[in-house]
Amino acid sequence: MNADEFLADAKKLxxxxxxxISAQMSELEVIHATTFFSLGVERLLKFVLAEINxxxxxxxxDFKNAAPCLYKHKFVNGDQHGVTASKPDTDVVSFRVAMQRALIFSAGVKENSQLLFSLANYRDILAHRPLSELDVVKAIRLLTKDGYKLLNDICSERSLSVQEFFGADHDRLRDLSRKMQNEEDFSKAMKVRLEQHEALWLARASQPEFIKQAKDITKSLLASTGHDFSYVSFTCPACAQEAVARIEPDYDYDPAEKTSYVTGVFVDNINCYFCGLKLQDYEELNYVDANSIFEDGRDLV
Known part of the structure; x- marks a missing residue:
C-alpha cells in the first residue's frame, strides 16, 4: 500500500x-465506533510514515524485501542473482509500532501519544480479549471529547481536510468535542486538585515520622524493578517532592516469529507518597507532561 491508499482507508474507516459517536452511546455503539475509529487512526499513522518513506x-x-514489495513495477531486468525476495513479506507494522515511528515525524502524534496508547489498548481488547475488559465510559470520553482533536491535530500539520474524515457528522462531532471540553474543563479541575494536594503536603511537612515513612516507601520503590516494569523518580507537580513513576514496556506480537517484542515504553502511573497524588489516566499524565521522563535518554526498562 502507498500513502494515498492508507489515507483513503483512514477516511473510510x-x-x-x-x-x-454521541454523548449517550450504547455498549454496542461504543464497540462498533471504537473498532472502526481505532482502525482508521492506525491507517492514518501509517499514512504519516508512508508519506515520508x-x-x-x-x-x-531491508532492500531484499522492500524492493519487490514497493517497486517491482519499476524493475527493468530480471533478478538473476537473488538480490530480491521471490516471495516478499508484505506485512506492515502494527498500530503500536506505527505510533512509535510516527511520533518522531509528527507533533500531533507526539502530543496525543498517551491517548493513542489508550486507543491501541482498546483496539487490542476488541480484537483479542473479552469485550468485558473494555472500559466503556472511558472509551466514550475518548471518542466524543478527544477523537476530533486528535484528528484535527494530525490533519492540520499536514494540510489535510479534517472534514473528509467526519463527513456529514463533522460539525456535530466538532461541537460535541468543544462542549465536552468546556463542561469538563479538565485543566481547571487538575489545577484545583494539585492545589489541594499541595495543601495536604504543607499540613504533613511538620510530621517527621510521616516524612520518614514517605521517603522509605519512595526509596524502596525506586530501588525495585521487574521483568516488565521499573520505577523512576518524577518531581511531584503538586508538592515538588520526589514522586514515583511506574514505567512499563509496550509489547507487540510477531505472528511469523511467534514471539512478543518491545515496541517502546510508556508511563503507566505516577504516585507521590508525600502528598498522596495519584495519576493514571492519559489526560492526567498528559497534563503533568509525564513523557518528559523519556527526554533525558535514560534506560528505563
Missing part, C-alpha cells in the same frame, strides 16, 4: 465510526 511501514524494510 473513521467515517464508519462517526454515526455511532513507504519502507517505514513494512515489518521487513
Amino acid at each position: 473513521i467515517l464508519m465510526s462517526c454515526g455511532d 513507504p519502507v517505514f511501514v513494512l515489518t521487513s524494510g
